Amino acid sequence: MNIPAHAPLHLLHTATVGTLATHARQPEGFPYPSVLPFAPDARHRPTILVSRLAEHTHNLHTDPRAGFLAVDAPDGDVLGGQRVTLLGRFEPVGSSPELARRYLRYHPDAERYLMLGDFTFWIMEVERLRYIGGFGAMGWLDGAELDPLPPLAVSEEDALIAEFGRRLSGAGGVELLGVDRYGADLKRNGVRHRFAFDGARSDTGTLHAALEVCIERHAD
Missing domain, CATH: 2.30.110.10 (Electron Transport, Fmn-binding Protein; Chain A)
Incomplete structure (x- = not known):
């Protein structure tokens, strides 16, 4: 394997x-x-x-x-x-x-x-x-x-989408669809993209840091 x-x-x-x-x-x-x-x-x-x-x-x-x-x-x-x-x-x-x-x-x-x-x-x-x-x-x-880590709570994902989705939309017209411990699901011009983190994010702080990188990559 x-x-x-x-x-x-x-x-x-x-x-x-x-x-x-x-x-x-x-x-x-x-x-x-x-x-x-x-x-x-x-x-x-x-x-x-x-x-x-x-x-x-x-x-x-x-x-x-x-x-x-x-x-x-x-x-x-x-x-x-x-x-x-x-x-x-x-x-x-x-x-x-x-x-x-x-x-x-x-x-x-x-x-x-x-x-x-x-x-x-x-x-x-x-x-x-x-x-x-x-x-x-x-x-x-x-x-x-497939994933041994506990999933994000609905309230935690909703909070991340509210905060970072607004910033992504303003920076590059990108829609934030979902967030998990391994990446973020995005949509631009009707096409879905997966932004994979460089590793699993087990806490709020590292999730925020990974999403900051996501914004930097999609702010053009």
Whole structure:
């Protein structure tokens, strides 16, 4: 196994869409792949918003086991790009204001789906994952190895977004979507970017210092 530090985690914050593979009910047992947008939660797990009428929703209610593939190949070279396959179980979660607010930062167009009242959030509990980052950079990890640190509290992330998001917007027109202990998710001109810190930030002081560097890099 030769996986660059935190590479699978950063990839889950870079990709905007993923491929969800559920177990088909009819014909029974076949993989049923579907492409849909997702957002990482505070623990970097894929969060999806799906209609109760969708085929993959019915499949998950019958069998929550699923595979989820995220890919980053900006030049179109899929085999030379990064990809991570997650194996685990999706569970439906209630649409709390905090969850909806975070998801809509990543996918603001989804607000119209929430207004329909037919869509539900599901979050994947990752059990195993396989990362491939190019020739020789690949391997398996247990889900718990993705991030051993406790996630930021919602209130802490909200405070960081309020403070540094305002400064980023004023400095370079960049929108701050999310912050975690390993990086910040940004959007400029409709395109998402991942600003990876040079190491894990375990306390408020080091998080502030890393975000100051982020502002310096994006203030042009």
